[in-house]
Amino acid sequence: MITGKNYIGAERSAAGSKIFSTFNPVSNIENEPQFYEASSEEIDKAVALAWKAFTCYQDYSGEQKSEFLNAIADEIEALGDELINTYCAESGLPRGRAMGERGRTVFQLRSFAELVKKGDWVEASIDTAQPDRAPIPKPDIRKMMIPLGPVVVFGASNFPLAYSTAGGDTAAALAAGCPVIVKSHPMHAGTGELVASAIIKAAERTGMPEGVFSNLNSSGIEVGVQLVQHPKVKAVGFTGSIRGGRALYDLAAKREEPIPVFAEMGSVNPVVFLPEALKARAEALAKTYAGSVTLGTGQFCTNPGLLFGIKGAGLDHFIKRLAEEIVLIEPGCMLHPNIIGAYEANKGKALSQKGLQLVAEYEQEVGNNMARQAVTTVEGGTFLDNPALHQEVFGPFTMVVQCEDKAQLEAIILKLEGQLTGTLIAEEDEAIAFRGVVEALRNRVGRLIFNGVPTGVEVCPSMVHGGPYPASTDSRFTAVGINSIKRWVRPFSYQDWPNELLPAALKNENPLGIKRYINNQLSTETL
């Protein structure tokens, strides 16, 4: 049941006076529950509890953390229809999407459970002593990853489950041994509270320390600002807009003790269509891309907002067919009136730029908060000279940039901001002829896709969901996959530490049976 209260550790709390509601964009009315924004005292209490929890939770075994993560997954599933219904009411997203996203969320939790149970992820490394080494003896040095401390997670508007309360950031942080404080997203505070209740239940059931998790409601920026500035908060995870992510990054960088902020932010996900591919497959590509641009009403981080081609009959045909295909698709509802408002405003702003032409837009009557998808086009030279055209229009919108030639295409790619993904649509031999373009693209993105679509982020160890700024604030990490745990941990060395006082991962006996580097050779041996 949704109470509208915060979770300060396991305690439900509503000490603040600011009250807000969520909104159902499909029925275009406010949802019933009222939420209590966390007060300054509640925030302080949640952080103090998280810090206290950290002093013991950091040493919980992989087995214990694994049970906790699996229990969270189970409890989320046990929420059943209440969760799905709340998700749909707060996001306007369809039921199938809600169930898919729930599946992804529990899969992520279980992947991290498996990772920490196995234990190798701590990257244990042992360099044995050489007491007789000249001129000075070599000490025994052993290293492993340890957690940073309490992590604050900002839920994303566009993924109420998979990138929010128990999403990838939270799962990775809890797996690492970091307590988590979620700043719940105001657009889906009810979904957040339900998931938080599942985490709290799981924590109690598996004997986790009080304060290992808190969930704070917020309607504006104040709760987040106080959290990021709190001296006992040691890292921040965020998924959202460039403006929001950059503001948090700046706050964290200005602290007396700066802390890492991993913000996954904007991306227009350039797609390069090479001429031979267009010649061979314009029909199919137009269908596929009409689908990719409008998937989830264009509200994916990996939505293809920029399509590049070289002028010619092939590109003309593709544009014509894309325009025809895209208006056949039923418009979808966007997450919130503010979001559709921003979509229409940004689309209008883009179309007011000199040289940008509207090729197609859905023109029939649409329901509440439904977005009219649009295809636009512009000359390469115009695009190159106007940075305003490089900006993301969040929603089912795309721009086909018509380049004069290969050189201009390469020049444009080199000028793009950092991106989550870059896609190449090519016949195999063509990619070699366009080597310069491909290499330029590689230096701007976190993931390169061949003859596919950028939408759809597979959750697997080899996935990179991140990229050069402003795709993320630190391209050295990924937000998706088990390696995303690296955002919340630091390497730590013990020198000549007695075996009985070492953590299990570094003991001579290798009681966890994990893979370790021993004098730089990987093995599971004992010492």
Added chain:
Amino acid sequence: MITGKNYIGAERSAAGSKIFSTFNPVSNIENEPQFYEASSEEIDKAVALAWKAFTCYQDYSGEQKSEFLNAIADEIEALGDELINTYCAESGLPRGRAMGERGRTVFQLRSFAELVKKGDWVEASIDTAQPDRAPIPKPDIRKMMIPLGPVVVFGASNFPLAYSTAGGDTAAALAAGCPVIVKSHPMHAGTGELVASAIIKAAERTGMPEGVFSNLNSSGIEVGVQLVQHPKVKAVGFTGSIRGGRALYDLAAKREEPIPVFAEMGSVNPVVFLPEALKARAEALAKTYAGSVTLGTGQFCTNPGLLFGIKGAGLDHFIKRLAEEIVLIEPGCMLHPNIIGAYEANKGKALSQKGLQLVAEYEQEVGNNMARQAVTTVEGGTFLDNPALHQEVFGPFTMVVQCEDKAQLEAIILKLEGQLTGTLIAEEDEAIAFRGVVEALRNRVGRLIFNGVPTGVEVCPSMVHGGPYPASTDSRFTAVGINSIKRWVRPFSYQDWPNELLPAALKNENPLGIKRYINNQLSTETL
């Protein structure tokens, strides 16, 4: 031969009008060569060359980079006595130290050469496709580490070789595939130029691209500021003061595109002496610590500046013996008149704090720029309440903090800033009784040492040289050891990319024979 010029790529250049010299602190006179500070145009040119070099150097094979790094090591050794003499003349450090540091420098270069030749470091990971998966097919995703781009390295004053021109930061960046621009340290610009000449020779000999390395002279902050703000610079390495490192961090965070700065900065390296250990070994400990405090004239990042004990006869005896031992040691010369000036000023400032008592100070006549080592002591309560006493006095200075009891000791540790190291001096059973102290210490440091000294940073894979702020700006990385390469690389994914277009590390055939994660299982198999 030292020319005083910058290396803009392979070209010697002296276009600027600002001229400066280095100083010999032993003879107390300026050294002869005159150095030309890099002009704004020279800086731009070096960065443009580095960017151009990056477009090809990023794809050089491990074999090629390995040859380059080994050639640098060889060329540094081939500089022979000229390097050693210049090092001594510019630092006042003794000849033995110069040779030891040269050995460490070439060892680091060769370690990275071995690392990249072996090739496993790229953390290759392959998740194979499942075309038949329901509800949607799984794509083929492959990941590896790729270099960030041009890296700027700021040489350290206290390690003219091992943490400077061809030091750990440079070696790691070149190994990663990042061109390097060194902002040479003004105190040892001649040593820097000689090492730069070795790098340039090695680059030419092994066919590296022009601009893979540049060396820029500077006497003030301007060169560094311009470099850190340059849009084509993608990361920064720094070793030095908190003020300097924080200034660079702030500049980088304020860029339109923020970039990572790994700054290894201040540390007072707390040492906790437990009662039974003092009872058993006060004599030996006093001797050892007199040596550690004065090693390298107290100019190591890991110098033990804070010694903690619990009041009692054992601690009294230790302080008395430490005082007696430390004045027996011959004072050493500090690196520069500015540095000894700062040492005396900071020592004076510390001694002006209420409650800090001088226990021993070297009192005999000393030569030019020689530092009088000092031992001071203070009550735990006084220390706890006065943050000024927590600050580093760079030089052969230490402070013994006399705690009332275990609780006060723990309270003090919890209040310390982040540190590179923490040391526990204990009998084995004692460490368990002081568990709270040890855990508090662990959360403040990057490396814990048992019954040793913090000075001496072993170069090995398990070493962490870094730690919570202000020991470093990002505790998730180490500045020493092969894993320091992780500062300059980012993970990158290819999705459904044709085998023939993939980099060697990710090809089906595994032509490099490296260890890879295939569907999350480590192996050297082909696909």
